[in-house]
Amino acid sequence: MRTPHVVVVMGVAGTGKTTIGPLLAARLGVPYAEGDDFHPQANIAKMSAGTPLEDADRWPWLDAIGAWADERAGLGGAVSCSALKRSYRDRLRAAAPSVVFVHLSGDRQLIEDRMAHRQGHFMPTALLDSQFATLQPLEADEAGVVVDVSGSPEAITERAVAALAALPDAVA
Template sequence: MVVVVMGVAGTGKTTVGPLVAEALGVPYAEGDDFHPPANIAKMSAGTPLDDDDRAPWLDAIGDWARGRADGGGVVSCSALKRAYRDRLRAAAPGLVFLHLTGDRELIAGRMAARKGHFMTTRLLDSQFATLEPLGADEAGIAVDVAPEAAVIAERAVAALRRL
């Protein structure tokens, strides 16, 4: 199974993703590492990415996921829109999505507390505005991010194993 840990900025994709990968015994890839430098500069300046900015990033993540189809893996990627998830699935059919969900205030507080990340809280509203939750026809699960990371990962792995 290849799992995409998705959700708005600050939900804990980078924290929960490696925990899920470890529990499943598969490699983890940090989605932010697939961004070209221009995207990071744009987000660091507080400017939301548009679909044209995201296309090469999504394609790079899709390539990684396709390469892991036989052995499994976990990758973080906001995957906020259905169209983005469709693009990822076109590159790597069979992807499963783990949607980390949470209250805006909780997430904003977590974002404000982290240091040295290019994604600022100024972009959180645009992330929530863009978010299209998983459709009933999309393979995946949603897990609330209110508990600590270990509990979130535990719940996610249990739910993923039931798919």
Template sequence: MSTPDVIDVADVTDVTDVIVVMGVAGTGKTTIGPLVAEALGVPYAEGDDFHPTANIAKMSAGIPLDDADRGPWLDAIGAWAHERGGRGGVVSSSALKRAYRDRLRAAAPGIVFLHLTGARALIEERMAERRGHFMPAALLDSQFATLEPLGPDEAGVLVDVAGTPAEIAGRAVAALHARDAAGAR
């Protein structure tokens, strides 16, 4: 069964959760996030826009962020999610560690994670093709080393990033809807 190039949102109803599109660099958070937000009829916030200038400079220099660097960034994303609580929204954030996701949940308990995942070779290829982004492909190894997949007790879904953006977003919306239909919390 193939996924259509158009996202069918006929089954998507009241969206009140804030969805955090997460994953390592190069999985397409910035591309897929707005498509999912549009399909769900909620606003999108680009997680990279919440980074302090010092974080962007550090990553641009090829230096991975540490937990102290990520704290203010996660807090800013958490504040946005808290403000959107009950009205829905989509925001991107790598959210690679459980502790980072716990910090986001502490600010906005209803968060649902959309974990974009896929083959390392595909992700590396996509990173090599993008232009003008501050995150170099050289940091991909550190991203995978840091990644702690969603635990069974964490609200969320996993979506593979193979295919076109519309296909990936379509699978994401379908997975989120199926999760909601199953009454998952």
């Protein structure tokens, strides 16, 4: 019997974390949490103004997500979280050691186009360059998979499920 994991759906803004996260959670039969809901209002105001967050802004946010993931240990869950730096992922793993990452990755032009056409989100396209500059891809010793974001949300979700199922300690 597989141990349910908490899957962190990560990537730069515009990769589809908020779209793919709930679809993936439904496929895995686990609850979903929107990572943006863990941000303090000050972070949202800062990003809305086009100012990138600093690490000091992110620590309480990551700690809140890590606490949620730890509460779900053994039960499973999925949560969206940019988790762009290795140190951010290390912090999440310190709180919830069995988290597994799904890194949504894609062409910058595609992601920028998607960001330009979405409505009601606080993250402006002007911050995309800072997101890519901050991104440190998953390393070989990190439990996770990289999933291309081209195609429909359903196709991306299917690729994520297949990639997770191929992990040594399969999640899907």
